Amino acid sequence: MKLNFDALIIGAGPAGLGAALSLKENGIDDILIVDREDSPGGILLQCIHNGFGLHRFKEELTGPEYAERDINLVRERNIDILLNTCALDIISEENHKTVVLLSEDKGLLRAKAKVVILAMGCRERNRGNIAIPGARPAGILTAGFAQKMMNMLGHPPGNEIVILGSGDIGLIMARRLSWEGARVKAVIEAQAYPGGLNRNIVQCLHDFDIPLYLSHTISNILGAKRIESVEVAPLDHGVPAKPEGRFSLACDTLLLSVGLIPENELSLKAGVILDPATRGAVVDANLMTSVEGIFACGNVLQVHDLADNVSEEAACCGKSAARYLVGERVKKREIPLKTGNLVRYVLPACAEVGKEVIVSFRPISPAQNVTLVIKTDTEELLRKKERKIFPSIMHRINLKQIPENAAYLEVSFVSEEK
């Protein structure tokens, strides 16, 4: 087997597939995509609900349908995908990277590539990450794992369900389980507002009269072998109420839908610096990480809510990697991107003056009637009214040209009165 490539892409979800298609379109043919699963498509294969592709295809597709479109394009363009193959390590050498791969058929391989694109997606936060007190019985699993069990293996996780966290995956699972005849008793959310999209609150909870307890948490888990009930406590400024204010819900299954974390163990090994706000790599405007020749896109870079945005980011990433490969490496002066009022993070970390940049950012909390302002130290580049903003909705703005004299760029949401 050939073990020398221009570009090696780790992950065959929409990010990896999209980056490969874009590399090819920009003149790079020598590409290998690896994925540890036995089919390409990534997390989309288990997201059997509709709601994908509205922006990109102007159609409402299910996850597997969205994935299939990219998989077909990758096959038509003869781009190689090596499945059942896990990337274990990335080592920077003088003019290339060595990627250590463990393949089910081919054993341990050391592949060389001039550029590596990280497209490993994200994983779910679990009980260990959020520390819920109580017993450790069976029947507690992440919402995404329950989704995989049901939609890929055909096993419903239980009959009486409580969901902790109102992220979209948990909401989608509430509907899926209700349609299958399970009883979803409640969704418990610590924040004062839902974590998922409003549309999912309506079609996944309201449609089934499932109560959503905002500003509540699970203060105890009871059960011997299998979970039998949870104790729910209202939160007052983040502090659980006294025992008399708490109530109990019987259940045989607890699903955790408490957020996603970019899957960056491999990136860390490769020496890539991570941003504490996104938990993804710090990247420049070309989506290159702190390690020269390693790029990143998709959920491994920042958790996206729409696959469409992942594909768009992947296309940019493939294009910059292609430019890098043909030797366009001279950078213009770089300026930092800063977070202003109400902005949790901005990506990328820097931009080049005189060039185009797509900035992604999320608000810290929901707000109404604010103005989005993007400015440099000397001039305003964009001012836009936003009737409503939510942390669950990422903003992406294309700035055509950063002024040559700029010292920095700042993104903020300002209240209208000001």
Place this chain on the structure above:
Amino acid sequence: MKKELICINCPMGCSLEVTYDAEKIIEVKGNDCARGKDYAAKEIFHPERIVTTTVCVKGAPIVVLPVKTEKSVPKGLAFKIVQAASKITVNAPVKAGDVIIRNVLGTGVNLIASRTVERD
């Protein structure tokens, strides 16, 4: 009559304030685009949803096949459609778009495969 709705057509999730009588919508407030108005009319007089679920598949590397209704169907029928699908087993190969149940429950809408699977 008045009703508060949340438009589910896109991630903005606009809060709609709908005024209506027995047969028609009188006014919709709060929609950021025209689709919000259509949504309000549909949601009040005949709410519909796309239904997605799985059926069993034999002779393939996977055991369950994702399926969906080709168009939206009356909301109240979703549960029955999922139950009907749960009794079905199909044989590989299947192509995305293949009809799994024609005219499911008399809705005039087909239940179709949403993933291609080869034979094992």
